[in-house]
Amino acid sequence: MSVLQQPPVVPVPEPAEDEGARRRLLRSLAEGELSALRVVLMLALIWMIFQVQEERFLSSANLTNLILQITSIGLISVGVVLVLLLGEIDLSVGAVSGLCAGVMAVLTVRHGWAPVPAIGAALALGCAIGTFNGFMVVRFGIPSFVVTLAGLLAWQGGLLYVLGSTGTVNLPPGPITDLAGTFYGAAAGWAIVAVAVAFHTLLAVRRQRRRAAAGLPSAGMARVVAGSVLLTATLGAAVMVFGADRGVPLAALILVGFVALFSWLTEDTLFGRHLFATGGSVEAARRAGIKVDNVRIVVFALCSTMAAAGGVMAASRLLAVNQSSGGSDTLLLSIAGPVIAGVSLFGGRGRVWAALLGALVIGSISNGMDLLALTSSVKYMITGAVLLVAVTIDALARRQRNLAGRH
Amino acid sequence: MERFVAKGVSKSFGAVEALVDVDFEVDAGEVVALVGDNGAGKSTLIKAISGVQPGDAGEYWFEGEQVEIHTPLDAYRLGIATVYQDLALCDNLDVVANLYLGSELRASGIGGTLRVLDEIAMEQHTLELLGALSVTTLSSVRTEVGSLSGGQRQAVAIARSLIGEPRLVILDEPTAALGISQTAQVLALIERLREQGLAVVVISHNLANVFHVADRIVVLRLGRRAATFDRRTTPQDDVVAAITGASMPRPELLLGPDGTAVSL
Numbered sequence: 001m002s003v004l005q006q007p008p009v010v011p012v013p014e015p016a017e018d019e020g021a022r023r024r025l026l027r028s029l030a031e032g033e034l035s036a037l038r039v040v041l042m043l044a045l046i047w048m049i050f051q052v053q054e055e056r057f058l059s060s061a062n063l064t065n066l067i068l069q070i071t072s073i074g075l076i077s078v079g080v081v082l083v084l085l086l087g088e089i090d091l092s093v094g095a096v097s098g099l100c101a102g103v104m105a106v107l108t109v110r111h112g113w114a115p116v117p118a119i120g121a122a123l124a125l126g127c128a129i130g131t132f133n134g135f136m137v138v139r140f141g142i143p144s145f146v147v148t149l150a151g152l153l154a155w156q157g158g159l160l161y162v163l164g165s166t167g168t169v170n171l172p173p174g175p176i177t178d179l180a181g182t183f184y185g186a187a188a189g190w191a192i193v194a195v196a197v198a199f200h201t202l203l204a205v206r207r208q209r210r211r212a213a214a215g216l217p218s219a220g221m222a223r224v225v226a227g228s229v230l231l232t233a234t235l236g237a238a239v240m241v242f243g244a245d246r247g248v249p250l251a252a253l254i255l256v257g258f259v260a261l262f263s264w265l266t267e268d269t270l271f272g273r274h275l276f277a278t279g280g281s282v283e284a285a286r287r288a289g290i291k292v293d294n295v296r297i298v299v300f301a302l303c304s305t306m307a308a309a310g311g312v313m314a315a316s317r318l319l320a321v322n323q324s325s326g327g328s329d330t331l332l333l334s335i336a337g338p339v340i341a342g343v344s345l346f347g348g349r350g351r352v353w354a355a356l357l358g359a360l361v362i363g364s365i366s367n368g369m370d371l372l373a374l375t376s377s378v379k380y381m382i383t384g385a386v387l388l389v390a391v392t393i394d395a396l397a398r399r400q401r402n403l404a405g406r407h
Numbered sequence: 408m409e410r411f412v413a414k415g416v417s418k419s420f421g422a423v424e425a426l427v428d429v430d431f432e433v434d435a436g437e438v439v440a441l442v443g444d445n446g447a448g449k450s451t452l453i454k455a456i457s458g459v460q461p462g463d464a465g466e467y468w469f470e471g472e473q474v475e476i477h478t479p480l481d482a483y484r485l486g487i488a489t490v491y492q493d494l495a496l497c498d499n500l501d502v503v504a505n506l507y508l509g510s511e512l513r514a515s516g517i518g519g520t521l522r523v524l525d526e527i528a529m530e531q532h533t534l535e536l537l538g539a540l541s542v543t544t545l546s547s548v549r550t551e552v553g554s555l556s557g558g559q560r561q562a563v564a565i566a567r568s569l570i571g572e573p574r575l576v577i578l579d580e581p582t583a584a585l586g587i588s589q590t591a592q593v594l595a596l597i598e599r600l601r602e603q604g605l606a607v608v609v610i611s612h613n614l615a616n617v618f619h620v621a622d623r624i625v626v627l628r629l630g631r632r633a634a635t636f637d638r639r640t641t642p643q644d645d646v647v648a649a650i651t652g653a654s655m656p657r658p659e660l661l662l663g664p665d666g667t668a669v670s671l
Binding site for chain 2: 347
């Protein structure tokens with residue numbers, strides 16, 4: 001949006017604008033609107049590197065696998081983004097995803113529950129655990145790091161308890177396993193693309209019309225068209241890749257659906273505004289009359305609910321829940337993804353789409369290294385290095401902001 | 408009829424008498440500077456008026472009607488807005504979001520907190536408000552507040568206090584820590600508030616700024632109201648003398664609460 005289009009507010013050169021165009025571009029890549037582009041470039045680089053090493057990497061079969069591998073982590077990451085936006089952390093998401101999946105599996109297999117109520121019970125348990133986490137943080141002022149660290153241990157124990165002596169519960173084929181095992185044909189895929197693009201374009205056009213009618217600067221129809229073309233190209237490419245293999249996975253639709261839902265929740269609603277305000281400055285938010293305690297409890301509840309959803313998805317893909325469900329690197333990857341994709345650990349900055357992009361980056365690294373048959377030792381070290389680089393970029397962007405402000 | 412009158416405000420913290428029987432008044436379209444040394448009771452008086460920390464004793468009249476102020480909400484409902492020194496802005500949100508923080512406009516939606524924000528109306532009103540205040544240094548109202556200069560942040564905080572359409576605005580050290588040109592911007596902004604018929608109270612340590620913008624100057628000293636001056640007829644040295652207690656001010660310069668000269 002051009003600064004020159006805003007009527008009563010006359011632009012005055014700020015010191016930040018004295019920088020050269022290239023510096024500005026670098027800065028916006030590091031922190032601003034273009035941080036999503038930065039992640040996409042990172043993803044492209046990773047894909048190129050693996051494709052050069054192993055030509056199967058960009059095959060449609062492997063890309064479909066990649067998507068199925070990241071849906072569970074991606075769903076958990078959606079909740080993690082919300083908690084990170086608050087400037088808090090939830091270390092219990094992995095354990096909660098395992099426990100909730102375990103409860104679902106035990107209810108269906110051993111107690112004869114129907115699949116849908118069992119999934120509902122898993123999500124409700126996640127919601128209850130998250131509400132408890134939030135309550136402990138708000139009521140007693142315990143750092144979320146500690147509350148959820150305790151949860152990490154306790155809920156792992158909970159999973160072992162519900163699984164009992166057998167240690168593994170296998171899921172029979174049915175609605176639960178269909179979550180990860182359902183694929184839609186090309187026709188259905190294209191129909192979904194058409195609906196999504198039409199919906200997006202309609203909203204964008206309406207927004208521009210309303211802004212123009214209100215006398216506010218609007219980005220113009222060219223930008224709307226460009227956005228729709230980009231969306232069509234992205235979704236179209238995805239449908240073609242999926243179509244060449246098994247079809248469009250239901251799991252991918254679920255992930256993208258949740259990401260879009262929470263994107264809307266955080267960016268367009270009152271709740272989202274209050275979430276960002278609380279993450280930016282608790283004191284300022286409180287004094288503005290925002291019930292910051294309620295915001296925090298709801299966010300922790302949503303986070304653990306999404307962790308439960310991720311656990312259900314993981315169980316669906318593995319066709320079982322066992323003692324290591326939600327363990328191992330589930331927690332670390334679901335936090336590392338959003339951070340790599342630009343969600344600040346310091347609160348108040350980031351977008352829900354980072355959950356998807358971050359999971360893609362993390363998942364690609366993991367998937368590629370598996371294809372190259374690298375050992376676990378190398379995999380862990382490389383994933384750790386990527387995370388460190390991403391967090392360093394976040395810290396540098398933050399320092400840059402502090403230097404730019406308050407001159 | 409004065410827009411706001413406080414009578415006999417007292418407040419003690421244990422054995423320390425922070426405020427002793429202080430009267431205070433400000434009229435519509437008037438800028439009153441509240442000055443005094445550290446610990447003179449300026450902040451205590453402001454906190455009592457804004458309901459943040461109610462006084463032990465004191466009566467308040469708003470537009471001739473006696474009112475009670477026990478909580479910040481009481482003050483807000485009366486139309487008293489306070490801009491504190493720390494501004495209480497969210498650096499990660501843009502100017503529009505900060506202006507409407509806690510009082511966001513919502514379009515039709517799913518009801519309750521899930522209702523969609525009416526960004527267009529908020530942005531429109533923000534531009535109108537900043538235009539009316541002649542705030543011209545923002546390149547865009549969609550700029551993050553964290554990247555603004557100190558003067559711009561102060562302007563945003565003042566503009567934000569006007570969202571609830573207050574009739575009395577209290578500014579706590581609005582020019583502290585600002586450079587010369589930014590101070591000038593904020594002082595001009597205070598003059599806009601007066602032109603719009605608001606009653607304005609400014610706490611400041613900077614007498615040059617006080618003399619630039621205030622109509623009347625109220626001096627607090629050791630928790631008591633030591634003197635009141637008319638800015639146009641008072642030399643700065645007399646205000647300094649009243650602040651430090653070096654000497655009694657010259658009687659012919661003093662004003663009573665009704666604005667007329669007092670006889671001692």
